[in-house]
Amino acid sequence: MSLTEHIEVVENAFRLYAKGEVLNPDLLHFDSGNGEFHIKAGGLKTPKIYFGLKSNGGFFQNKIKFGLPNIQGLILLHDGENGFPLAIFESGDITIKRTGAATAVAVKYLALEDADIITICGCGIQGQIQLESIMQVRNIKRVFAYDKNEEAMTNYVETMSNKLKIEVLPAQDLGEAILQSQICVCCTPSREAYIKKEYIHEGLFIAAVGADSPEKQELDPQLLADHKVVADILGQCVEVGEIHHAIHAGLINKEDIYSELGDIIIGKKKGRESHKEVIIYDATGTALQDVAAAAFIYEKAIKQNIGYPFQFPA
Numbered sequence: 001m002s003l004t005e006h007i008e009v010v011e012n013a014f015r016l017y018a019k020g021e022v023l024n025p026d027l028l029h030f031d032s033g034n035g036e037f038h039i040k041a042g043g044l045k046t047p048k049i050y051f052g053l054k055s056n057g058g059f060f061q062n063k064i065k066f067g068l069p070n071i072q073g074l075i076l077l078h079d080g081e082n083g084f085p086l087a088i089f090e091s092g093d094i095t096i097k098r099t100g101a102a103t104a105v106a107v108k109y110l111a112l113e114d115a116d117i118i119t120i121c122g123c124g125i126q127g128q129i130q131l132e133s134i135m136q137v138r139n140i141k142r143v144f145a146y147d148k149n150e151e152a153m154t155n156y157v158e159t160m161s162n163k164l165k166i167e168v169l170p171a172q173d174l175g176e177a178i179l180q181s182q183i184c185v186c187c188t189p190s191r192e193a194y195i196k197k198e199y200i201h202e203g204l205f206i207a208a209v210g211a212d213s214p215e216k217q218e219l220d221p222q223l224l225a226d227h228k229v230v231a232d233i234l235g236q237c238v239e240v241g242e243i244h245h246a247i248h249a250g251l252i253n254k255e256d257i258y259s260e261l262g263d264i265i266i267g268k269k270k271g272r273e274s275h276k277e278v279i280i281y282d283a284t285g286t287a288l289q290d291v292a293a294a295a296f297i298y299e300k301a302i303k304q305n306i307g308y309p310f311q312f313p314a
Helices: 002-020 062-066 091-110 125-134 148-163 173-181 224-226 234-240 240-249 261-265 289-303
Strands: 020-033 036-045 048-056 071-078 083-092 115-120 142-146 167-170 185-186 191-195 205-208 217-219 228-231 279-282
Touching: 002 020, 002 036, 002 048, 002 091, 002 125, 002 289, 020 234, 020 289, 036 289, 048 091, 048 289, 062 071, 071 289, 083 091, 083 228, 083 289, 091 205, 091 261, 091 279, 091 289, 115 125, 115 173, 125 148, 125 185, 142 148, 142 173, 185 228, 205 217, 217 240, 224 240, 224 279, 228 234, 228 261, 234 240, 240 279
Parallel strands: 115 142, 115 185, 142 167, 185 205, 191 217, 205 279, 228 279
Antiparallel strands: 020 036, 036 048, 048 071, 071 083
């Protein structure tokens, strides 16, 4: 499944959500000390009804300590009309790519159309996919890569400059990098805000991707009080996202959030309204993205007769 296909199905998932043509998504989060588990579920009416459930383990020292992926899990796809389990997927690849796809959709509607400089905070695989996905919707010419891990930052610069044939530079001064950028993507597991008020400038679009649990935080919460904020799923963002932190700090209320992304996609709300406004996209991730990708892959696999058939005993 290509990045372009991921972007198309994820955009449609948000469109269906805004139109009420979904089985409403929900999530659970469990902290396990060395890592965390996320369980997300929901469904789409495409018009065929699909329901999906994903269980993901996020253990961010796995690669260093055990040589294992940092994110591992499964997606179970059901027929939403009779409950029949249709397919089981390894969740890592889908999770990484659908997350990048959602950011690309947000960039499409919320970033400056002529944006060509981007700062990526977080130089892991997600940071790579974020950049590749955004390049499907914007003509990016220069990239600043930031990570607290110098080796990860150096590897990212080398890998992505060779792969994409564009200018990729290490962001030794994060603030200066963001001040030169029209897009900033934050995709780290940070538990302390590092995007500061003094980094913000007219026209900036920030995609806050990392805070998918209550403990994680990347943005100074004051930023959400000062600028237009768009949520992927508002009900989730008030519980686990950057919006959650701003509400908890007493800086905003749920009603202060401008829109959900889906309402902008269907034209119910406007996206970017001026060249000057700063827009923050709070992305907590939704099962609808997983189901959209899983259903696409399932239908394609059936047509091409690939995969491993299985049947549970009656």
